[in-house]
Amino acid sequence: MRHDDIWRALDALAAEHGLTASGLARKAGLDPTTFNKSKRLTGEGKPRWPSTESVSKVLDAVGAPLERLTELITGNAVAPRRASAAPQRRIPLIGLAQAGAEGYFDEAGYPVGGSWDEIDLPSVADPHAYAVEISGDSMEPVYRDGDIVIVSPAAPTRRGDRVVVRTNEGEVLAKELVRRSARRIELASLNPAFPDRGFDIDEVNWIARIIWASQ
Structure with missing residues (x-):
């Protein structure tokens, strides 16, 4: 723990x-x-x-x-069983470029506001999970333009996890978590053509784990 x-x-x-x-x-x-x-x-x-x-x-x-x-x-909450329910759920959807704007997340990284789209995707335990549509090539070959990833703010993050990070400046990145200490977060780029990144803890608004991708 x-x-x-x-x-x-x-x-x-x-x-x-x-x-x-x-x-x-x-x-x-x-x-x-x-x-x-x-x-x-x-x-x-x-x-x-x-x-x-x-x-x-x-x-x-x-x-x-x-x-x-x-x-x-x-992060292992069990969703209630329903006898005839399909394993789908409507969850909030936002574009990666949109995610840096104000008004979409609270201070803990949970989706808020009424401006989100919605999409049917596999059910997940976290009631606050949301989907992000990848844009651009900065995350290839792992994630490509148009891929959908599900992000869970409640899931614990550990070294090696793929995560979405939002900085206090509004920059949103999808990276691999290399190291997280009490003072700093180090991230590896998924695309070798783009640089790795590192931030002091007080520069990061929130970090959340990617738990599913549409590939």
Whole structure:
């Protein structure tokens, strides 16, 4: 269990109930700044973990079992079974070039607003998953122009994962995660003709894992 996975799960739990991280803390009777991003690292850059008491209060406040938080941490939530349902789901769709504009994501990287298109794609467990249509050749030969990828904000990210990253400047990239520390993220380009990239943590708005592609 990783530090980033715990915080991402709490962000996902808040979003499920229409709350921000601050709103979730307030609902649980905690200081509204308890779950702020600035509180997730110490002044020396070391990981700061939420207390078990805080987690317990949050689960009580939203009426969620501990199992739900565990599902969000691991990214292995099980979708409810329906006897005759087809394994499809309508999920939000955005173009890669569009994704850098304001108004499409909240601060945790979850889709918001009413300007998204929709598309029928294989069902995934994350209720906040969305689709991105690749444009251009910067991700060839892995992803080509017109390919659709499903992105899961709740899925934990690890070295070697293909991810979508949005910077605070509005740049959106699809890369391979090489290394993630408390201070920096290193990314490898999928197309060898394009350079690898690296960012300080405070330059990154969010990072989310690609869990499916239409190829």
